[in-house]
Amino acid sequence: MxxxxxxxxxxxxxxxxxxxxxxxxxxxxxxxxxxxxxxxxxxxxxxxxxPSFAHLTINELLQALGHTVAFALLAVVISVPLGVVFAMLFRFRVVRWAMASIRAVHEIFWGLLFMQIFGLSATTGLLAILIPYTGVFAKVFAEIFEQQSQLPTQSMSPKAGALSRYVYGLIPQSYGAMAGYVRYRFECALRSSAILGFIGLPTLGFFLESSFKQGDYSEAAGVFWLFLLLIATVRYWLKPRFWWLYALAAIWLLPESPTVYGSTVWQFFSQDIWxxxxxxxxxxxxxxxxxxxxxxxxxxxxxxxxxxxxxxxxxxxxxxxxxxxxxxxxxxxxxxxxxxxxxxxxxxxxxxxxxxxxxxxxxxxxxxxxxxxxxxxxxxxxxxxxxxxxxxxxxxxxxxxxxxxxxxxxxxxxxxxxxxxxxxxxxxxxxxxxxxxxxxxxxxxxxxxxxxxxxxxxxxxxxxxxxxxxxxxxxxxxxxxxxxxxxxxxxxxxxxxxx
CATH class of the missing domain: 1.10.3720.10 (MetI-like)
Known part of the structure; x- marks a missing residue:
């Protein structure tokens, strides 16, 4: 029944x-x-x-590929620990509202917003991805924590604080689910990084859009197949134990960012947007x-x-x-x-x-x-x-x-x-x-x-x-x-x- x-x-x-x-x-x-x-x-x-790369040099392709991976990787590397911290504080309503607000804004909108301050730079690309991803990780990690057994935390000393309960009780139980979700979210970050090229950032999406607009579908196909190959092979080249090495390489691959003064940032957020x-x-x-x-x-x-x-x-x-x-x-x-x-x-x-x-x-x-x-x-x-x-x-x-x-x-x-x-x-x-x-x-x-x-x-x-x-x-x-x-x-x- x-x-x-x-x-x-x-x-x-x-x-x-x-x-x-x-x-x-x-x-x-x-x-x-x-x-x-x-x-x-x-x-x-x-x-x-x-597919063809007739109008693109190897250097241009490798740079675009490197920028696509670098933006995605560093954004995930930074947003994961931030997500863990906010997930541990998710019981507070103000944290839930804040995380809902930042993940509700698409990466493209964040990119357009920060572009007015930092231009077409690495700072814009990173912030556009890591801010909404922090909100996503916080929500999903909090849900994963809720699904875990409370027995390990109940057996801990009454003097143990909330941080200890998470570090020694909930996070070890949740590690497998969290790691699996981070791998999936990295694939999403690669897609987000690529489409930031549609607003001018130097990722694969920039060349893909340019080729389509010019009607050069063979070149667009070449860029797309390269991107598809990148996504399809993530499981083979993304080894979690080497994340620190990938992060160092990603920092080296980032494009240069112009000097931005604090007064400019303050003026934008205190005056220009109101x-x-x-x-x-x-x-x-x-x-x-x-x-x-x-x-x-x-x-x-x-x-x-x-x-x-x-x-x-x-x-x-x-x-x-x-x-x-x-x-x-x-x-x-x-x-x-x-x-x-x-x-x-x-x-x-x-x-x-x-x-x-x-x-x-x-x-x-x-x-x-x-x-x-x-x-x-x-x-x-x-x-x-x-x-x-x-x-x-x-x-x-x-x-x-x-x-x-x-x-x-x-x-x-x-x-x-x-x-x-x-x-x-x-x-x-x-x-x-x-x-x-x-x-x-x-x-x-x-x-x-x-x-x-x-x-x-x-x-x-x-x-x-x-x-x-x-x-x-x-x-x-x-x-x-x-x-x-x-x-x-x-x-x-x-x-x-x-x-």
Whole structure:
């Protein structure tokens, strides 16, 4: 009876989110512009199978590769211990709010913010990644600590402080889960580092965007295959025992940073990002400014961002259900599984912004490129996690398939087993999809990121900062709703690598 109740609850939850996507459809810009997608797609496909570095020197490629790895590695090396410290303090509400606020702002927005102070420098690249990653690590580590047994800490001396309980009790138990999550997050940091090239930082993303804009798809393919090779081989060259050696090498690889004076930083954060009426103490003018910025700029952008998020979330679920059976040997043979796994590697390794840029060339400037890019990337990640769990269970428990036909095994055996985890993974990604929807504005799509980028270009730092705060608050709200939905529906998963 309990199983029937759970199944019914999950069924209606799925229906509710499909309906929410249908409600969003009339408000989405799904117009196809006058482009020839098949001709452009054929050019891109030819470029993908004929990669070239004709216009790039070996030195330029190695520098971009080194900067991509250096930004990611140092950001993770710095943010992990900070995350551990804040995770130990996560019981305090002010810490939870602070961590939620910094992780709610996308790395691109942090990069645009710090670029106004430090320029296109190593400082900008590092801060843009390590600040939100500190918030992510703090939250995930705190959740990992909560899952551990309290017996070791209860057996300690009553005089032992909170620090001792973590150092000698919780952290040793959590080390395996924490190390696994750090490895996963480093892959994410590589993607974040790469897409910082879209705003001008000297990573692989800079050459990828430049090549695509110039229509040199062979060169873009060369850069992309290099990046994909970097992601695919992380497990082979990233050895935890050599992290200190990697960190030293990363410091040496960093690009030069200009001298920045404290007065410049102080002026930016104390004056430049605040409305002049606020600095004058003019309350009436300040409220008028806020009213104008919210209703004329932020509100339409919030609507577009939420519509794209909801459509991408539901499309992610549909694509996951369709692709998952092709990626696990429990259902299909290796002749089908191996190319499917390569496709999944491609989708989860390709940053959403890069995928959206490709679809933008195919379908023109609308919400379609953003929705498809977000759905394919997140579906690739969730399929990867589900298929790994499926194969691990089959190996550990020697699960016997009761049906000979692959379709029957999927519909009657695997899908019911994985459906709870599938929904849990999907709702864990809800907040992430919202963050990525916001930055799609960098490509000209009218989300919050479009107005943030425009404000920085117009040197309207007050408007840019206001919109970044709106983006952060929106992410916090969606994260809270997602967490509430998961708790009410009983959607839990031990695999935290989905965040």
């Amino acid at each position: 309990q199983l029937q109740g759970t199944g019914r609850r999950l069924f209606w939850l799925s229906i509710a989110f499909i309906v929410s996507a249908l409600v969003c459809l009339p408000f989405a810009d799904l117009q196809l512009h006058a482009v020839d997608p098949w001709l452009e797609l054929s050019h891109i496909a030819w470029g993908m199978i004929t 409305p002049s009426a606020f600095l004058r103490g003019d309350l009436t003018a300040s409220l008028s400014w806020l009213d104008k910025q919210f209703w004329q700029v932020a509100w339409p952008a919030i609507g577009t961002t939420l519509v794209i998020t909801q459509l991408a979330l539901v499309l992610t679920g549909i694509l996951t259900v369709l692709m998952y059976p092709l990626a696990t040997k429990v259902i299909v043979v290796n002749a089908i599984r191996l190319p499917s796994r390569f496709l999944i590697l491609f989708l989860r390794s390709m940053p959403e912004l890069m995928l959206a840029f490709i679809f933008l060339l195919l379908f023109g400037p609308s919400a379609i490129p953003a929705i498809i890019a977000l759905a394919f990337h997140n579906a690739g990640l969730i399929v990867f996690l589900l298929s790994n769990a499926s194969e691990a269970d089959a190996k550990e428990h020697a699960t016997q398939a009761f049906a000979k036909r692959a379709l029957d095994r999927y519909v009657y055996q695997e899908l019911p087993r994985r459906y709870t985890a599938f929904l849990a993974f999907l709702f864990y990604r809800w907040e992430v999809i919202l963050r990525e929807s916001a930055i799609m504005g960098i490509l000209g799509i009218a989300t919050l990121g479009f107005y943030v980028d425009s404000a920085f270009e117009d040197i309207r730092f007050d408007r840019a900062f206001f919109l970044i705060l709106i983006t952060a608050l929106l992410n916090i709200v969606v994260d809270s709703v997602s967490r509430s939905v998961r708790q009410r529906a009983g959607l839990t998963t031990a695999n935290l690598a989905v965040r």
